[in-house]
Amino acid sequence: ADKLFTPLQMGAVTLANRVAMAPLTRLRNIEPGDVPGPLAKEYYVQRASAGLIVAEGTHISPTAKGYAGAPGIYSEDQVNAWSDITAAVHQAGGKIALQLWHTGRISHRSLQPGGDAPVGPSAIQADSRTNIRAADGSLVREQCDTPRALETNEIQDLLEDYRRATDNARRAGFDLVEIHGAHGYLLDQFLSPQANVRTDQYGGSVENRARLLLEVVDAVVAEWDADHVGIRISPLGIFNGVSNTDQLEMALYLAEQLAKRKLAFLHISEPDWAGGPVLDDGFRAELRQRYPGVIIGAGGYTAEKAETLLRKGYIDAAAFGRSYISNPDLVERMKLNAPLNPPQPETFYGGDARGYTDYPTLQPQA
Numbered sequence: 144a145d146k147l148f149t150p151l152q153m154g155a156v157t158l159a160n161r162v163a164m165a166p167l168t169r170l171r172n173i174e175p176g177d178v179p180g181p182l183a184k185e186y187y188v189q190r191a192s193a194g195l196i197v198a199e200g201t202h203i204s205p206t207a208k209g210y211a212g213a214p215g216i217y218s219e220d221q222v223n224a225w226s227d228i229t230a231a232v233h234q235a236g237g238k239i240a241l242q243l244w245h246t247g248r249i250s251h252r253s254l255q256p257g258g259d260a261p262v263g264p265s266a267i268q269a270d271s272r273t274n275i276r277a278a279d280g281s282l283v284r285e286q287c288d289t290p291r292a293l294e295t296n297e298i299q300d301l302l303e304d305y306r307r308a309t310d311n312a313r314r315a316g317f318d319l320v321e322i323h324g325a326h327g328y329l330l331d332q333f334l335s336p337q338a339n340v341r342t343d344q345y346g347g348s349v350e351n352r353a354r355l356l357l358e359v360v361d362a363v364v365a366e367w368d369a370d371h372v373g374i375r376i377s378p379l380g381i382f383n384g385v386s387n388t389d390q391l392e393m394a395l396y397l398a399e400q401l402a403k404r405k406l407a408f409l410h411i412s413e414p415d416w417a418g419g420p421v422l423d424d425g426f427r428a429e430l431r432q433r434y435p436g437v438i439i440g441a442g443g444y445t446a447e448k449a450e451t452l453l454r455k456g457y458i459d460a461a462a463f464g465r466s467y468i469s470n471p472d473l474v475e476r477m478k479l480n481a482p483l484n485p486p487q488p489e490t491f492y493g494g495d496a497r498g499y500t501d502y503p504t505l506q507p508q509a
């Protein structure tokens with residue numbers, strides 16, 4: 144029988160199977176207020192047969208916002224809206240984590256409090272675009288603004304934002320939180336010499352560039368506990384204009400440092416889903432040697448790739464993104480080796496039920 148459909152102990156949470164729904168930005172949340180939209184509950188409940196749902200990137204504070212239509216976890220309205228969603232997912236037998244997101248310089252003045260510049264490790268503009276709101280309310284792609292460098296004395300407030308967001312996620316009924324440390328957003332920006340040219344203790348050496356990510360992990364763990372905290376990183380990845388040139392050294396350093404924290408999981412977003420190199424078994428073995436804890440692998444996986452990597456022991460669970468957009472019953476389909484609905488990229492971001500809650504299941508829902 145496939146290992147993919149066997150249970151997994153992930154920190155404080157027991158998963159019924161090793162299929163995770165990857166965090167997926169859908170930009171269908173309500174503005175102003177950045178609360179999850181009216182269809183979000185149905186969307187997540189439809190996918191509750193996943194061993195774990197990692198809900199979409201959710202910004203930890205108003206300054207952390209980088210996309211029009213993304214949700215937050217810093218206000219009581221947001222906590223209340225998420226509480227309805229987690230209760231409904233639990234009612235349907237699911238488990239759900241929240242991805243704590245600070246976009247850093249992948250943002251735009253129009254999304255920032257008071258129209259201020261976004262923040263980043265250094266005042267270097269990302270060679271990337273984001274989604275802002277046009278006058279008619281539609282989403283438009285726009286070049287990210289040049290950020291201002293976070294002052295060293297602002298870091299403590301940033302850690303407090305992560306702590307408060309973690310407390311809010313716990314109060315909202317999430318089973319776990321996932322720190323977003325991947326894809327060229329704030330914490331990944333600090334890892335990268337292309338984005339981080341700081342001369343304080345957060346810039347320069349591998350240790351210094353990884354410092355903020357690890358301080359955030361320690362703050363979130365101190366707020367909840369290690370059994371409820373995971374982190375997503377994208378080693379060797381090239382996203383949103385960053386790729387730390389010392390890729391391998393940084394990746395293996397992070398694995399060693401994160402292993403010491405005994406977290407619920409380490410989620411690896413593999414580079415090849417967005418044009419980076421395919422991870423080879425050599426890297427996977429190096430990573431596993433340094434990180435004996437639960438590893439979630441992700442990046443354009445098929446069920447077969449997941450099963451192969453599970454059996455080799457390189458991963459303990461597999462997260463599916465685009466497959467989960469278009470297949471709410473992905474677990475059932477993979478068990479039956481049934482064909483998958485193809486995703487429709489034109490309805491990935493923004494909009495309404497089309498391409499969100501209207502993908503068909505194999506058997507019509509009873």
Ligand SMILES: C=C(C(=O)O)c1ccccc1
Nearest residue numbers: 167168200210323325326
């Ligand atoms: C949160 C995202 C990520 O992790 O890459 C994201 C954001 C916008 C579009 C696609 C993906």
